[in-house]
Amino acid sequence: MHTIKLVLEYDGTNYAGWQIQPNGISVQQVVEEALARLLKEPVRVHSSGRTDAGVHARGMVAAFTTAKGLPMRAFSDGLNALLPPDIAVMEALEAPDGFNPRFDAAGKHYRYTIHRGERRSPLCRHYVWHARETLDLAAMEKGASHMVGEHDFASFRTAGCAARTTVRRIDAVDLALEGDLLHIDVKGSGFLRNMVRIMVGTLVEVGRGRRSADDVALLFRYPGERFAGPTAPPQGLCLMEVYY
Amino acid sequence: MHTIKLVLEYDGTNYAGWQIQPNGISVQQVVEEALARLLKEPVRVHSSGRTDAGVHARGMVAAFTTAKGLPMRAFSDGLNALLPPDIAVMEALEAPDGFNPRFDAAGKHYRYTIHRGERRSPLCRHYVWHARETLDLAAMEKGASHMVGEHDFASFRTAGCAARTTVRRIDAVDLALEGDLLHIDVKGSGFLRNMVRIMVGTLVEVGRGRRSADDVALLFRYPGERFAGPTAPPQGLCLMEVYY
Numbered sequence: 504m505h506t507i508k509l510v511l512e513y514d515g516t517n518y519a520g521w522q523i524q525p526n527g528i529s530v531q532q533v534v535e536e537a538l539a540r541l542l543k544e545p546v547r548v549h550s551s552g553r554t555d556a557g558v559h560a561r562g563m564v565a566a567f568t569t570a571k572g573l574p575m576r577a578f579s580d581g582l583n584a585l586l587p588p589d590i591a592v593m594e595a596l597e598a599p600d601g602f603n604p605r606f607d608a609a610g611k612h613y614r615y616t617i618h619r620g621e622r623r624s625p626l627c628r629h630y631v632w633h634a635r636e637t638l639d640l641a642a643m644e645k646g647a648s649h650m651v652g653e654h655d656f657a658s659f660r661t662a663g664c665a666a667r668t669t670v671r672r673i674d675a676v677d678l679a680l681e682g683d684l685l686h687i688d689v690k691g692s693g694f695l696r697n698m699v700r701i702m703v704g705t706l707v708e709v710g711r712g713r714r715s716a717d718d719v720a721l722l723f724r725y726p727g728e729r730f731a732g733p734t735a736p737p738q739g740l741c742l743m744e745v746y747y
Numbered sequence: 748m749h750t751i752k753l754v755l756e757y758d759g760t761n762y763a764g765w766q767i768q769p770n771g772i773s774v775q776q777v778v779e780e781a782l783a784r785l786l787k788e789p790v791r792v793h794s795s796g797r798t799d800a801g802v803h804a805r806g807m808v809a810a811f812t813t814a815k816g817l818p819m820r821a822f823s824d825g826l827n828a829l830l831p832p833d834i835a836v837m838e839a840l841e842a843p844d845g846f847n848p849r850f851d852a853a854g855k856h857y858r859y860t861i862h863r864g865e866r867r868s869p870l871c872r873h874y875v876w877h878a879r880e881t882l883d884l885a886a887m888e889k890g891a892s893h894m895v896g897e898h899d900f901a902s903f904r905t906a907g908c909a910a911r912t913t914v915r916r917i918d919a920v921d922l923a924l925e926g927d928l929l930h931i932d933v934k935g936s937g938f939l940r941n942m943v944r945i946m947v948g949t950l951v952e953v954g955r956g957r958r959s960a961d962d963v964a965l966l967f968r969y970p971g972e973r974f975a976g977p978t979a980p981p982q983g984l985c986l987m988e989v990y991y
Contacts, residue, residue: 514869625758
């Protein structure tokens, strides 16, 4: 058997998220169907994790096994010819036996992008959150610094999150300006459901002056008891890279 | 009467171009309909020029006249609430009587973006031309330098172009790299139909080594007689700004 590792880019706008589910088309389903056409056998693809509806990826990692010894080009250019324009394989390579994209992952990099322009931007509408108000970036950076380190993120997950433990290690929360865009780059060992979007929603509350930067620290001192900010909308989020 | 100048941003992906036409929905039509709803009177909008189907704009300039003395915010935020997500007014201001966005324009800035990555990118597919081959940037810059200045661009227009004169002044053709993206910024006094896209198609032929950089000079020495390169696809083109 061969274990093939795929690095996928996709525009999540028109999908119900990564994972196969009854309502709506998922990225996983489309990739599995394209692979089944290529290999002429049913294929089950495992990923490094889920992305929600409307969330994008530049470096989602997925893997599958097959007995067929096709050249790697079949799984990159060949598969790309079968995938729709909003999904593409950026890299395909043979992984060691037993490679598990989820459990072998050492960490992930997510980027959340906020558009600070006065008016909504048609050209980036699918890839940013338009936060019209003036944001206090220094306060946001201070709030972000409280998030770095190993903390109990119980206040930073949605009701549906099934994770048993809520302690995670965040290695970096960096803010970077690019014209009217504000990128928030979050790197960490693991993430709870909607955790990045709630981190961003909390930082935007800080930037708007509705919450103090130091209030972020209290969310970790009383995990699950104090309320974090709202969940930022999905289209600003992109899974940039999974580290192994 | 008030003359109102609008600066519009739009994603041209789902439109048949700027100008009203029988087949397909145009940006002009959508803007006129939103204005008619706002002003409760029929409105005719005049623009600095057309953009073709699939071409985008960050700074299209349009103008209309009305007897109604609404505050400018009605024509920016108010109109934006009536426009679809892929069209927005970025600026609205009262212009001098008789302002004509087309004839008063002193020049325009277009940006064409080429994606040089090995594989197609789902996330920028609507905004770039994916030119997979390696491009010789030095040769392209040399070719571009031949385009700067006042020349007869008769070889750089489509069959349907109705312009009577074909001499235009190009002030700059600048190449700039941004990761896998190559931006070609073209500034000039005026443009023939498809001129920028044919300039880009010609420069890509130079970059691919299919045409020498100095061959570009011959296109101006024998205007309309020698063939320029193919017309680059529309989605890579964006009207950035109109100068007055």
